[in-house]
Amino acid sequence: MRRIVAHNKKVEIINDEIPSLDGKPSYVLVKTKYSVISPGTELTILANSENKQVHLGYSAMGEVVECGSEITDVKTGDLVACYGAPYVHHDEYLLVPKTLYAKIPESVDPKEAALGGLGAIAIHALRIANLQFGETVVIVGLGVLGQLIAKIANTAAYNVIAYDLSKSRVDMLKEENFKSFSSVEEMEEAIRNETNSHGADAVLLCTGGKRSPLTQHCLKWIRTKGKAVIVGDIEPDFPRDLMFAKEAELRISRAGGPGRYDSVYEKEAIDYPYEFVRWTEGRNVAEYIRLIAEKRIDVSPFITETVEFEDAPQEFEKLLEKESTTLTKLIHYK
Known part of the structure; x- marks a missing residue:
């Protein structure tokens, strides 16, 4: 063969x-x-x-x-x-x-x-986030894995907010009426509006590049006692003061389960x-x-x-x- x-x-x-x-x-x-x-x-x-x-x-x-x-x-x-x-x-x-x-x-x-393999990875990431019906999840990075996670999360009736630098990837979800943004400012405004300024229940980081600047910012987007879930290939470089102030949880999703x-x-x-x-x-x-x-x-x-x-x-x-x-x-x- x-x-x-x-x-x-x-x-x-x-x-x-x-x-x-x-x-x-x-x-x-x-x-x-x-x-x-x-x-x-x-x-x-x-x-x-x-x-x-x-x-x-x-x-x-x-x-x-x-x-x-x-x-x-x-x-x-x-x-x-x-x-x-x-x-x-x-x-x-x-x-x-x-x-x-x-x-x-x-x-x-x-x-x-x-x-199927990518689907299993996406499903496991949402299980690691351990969200409840109706909670708000922010998905950062809309490659194929982020896109899958967004669609599965929406099917599970979570409130999905998605972000990627690539407008074309953002538009793929907008065609299905997702709240999807290529501007951080617009995404942050959506989080405030959707959560009454409390913050999202979880952020799923589906980006790559090891040291992403988004790890320094994503804790600002979650509520007190919210969760940051690493799905992509990035280093867990989070500011301790913000993690401490919010008593945030850091979780890592490993492959398909x-x-x-x-x-x-x-x-x-x-x-x-x-x-x-x-x-x-x-x-x-x-x-x-x-x-x-x-x-x-x-x-x-x-x-x-x-x-x-x-x-x-x-x-x-x-x-x-x-x-x-x-x-x-x-x-x-x-």
Whole structure:
């Protein structure tokens, strides 16, 4: 099979063996149909690939071509959404544990299902914020992850205020009547008006760039005892005096939910007990699939561009050279 890797800050297509189910009764072998380019995460990996070969990608969907002996929830021919490196990459075939996939109903567009990994990350970020019905959340950074979080938060009946420097990204949400702004002053005015000057209940920071100046300002936007949730790749550089004065909570959202980076849950495919861990990363993927199946959120604006597998390296080059400002692109596998 072929797979896409980063090597010496370049993207290459290499050949490798199709993974085997031998000794993995709780896994499925998936023939990939679509995988998702996540610009923020993958460009960081690409930039750090000097003198080493690193696999890219973590969100995809495909057709089950073989099942381990302990698999009972899907069968050969079913479509599944898959999430999580090192099991999910931009590879023609994926060997995925049962804790990291969700079955796709026939009514769901396969392209939309491919965003399952990003959907799980967005859902987990909102769970970490631990908001109550009707509370106000400010979402800073409207890349594909911020956009997803805004839509899911709106569906959950939170009062959503969104901000990004990019007017085009702001306008994507304005088309759906979101309170979305490219001006900090206008956003701050909206927060005052929407909360009667008390401040938002939480701010979700979905930006990148490590040291963002917004971390110095976002505590001004939350109420006393409000929350700042780090979702993007930024350093938690917050002014202590303002954190102290507001008794603010700082929370960090780690990937798609409980189970991530736990070898027992992922590699050994042993699920957490439902009654003790209600929302694992795998269950969050399934919840994303439910949201799109029931038309609770519209993700079609994110998937306007599809590239063929053979052309993917050039697309990464465009992203790296900032010739493309797209939210994401889907890689199509024949």
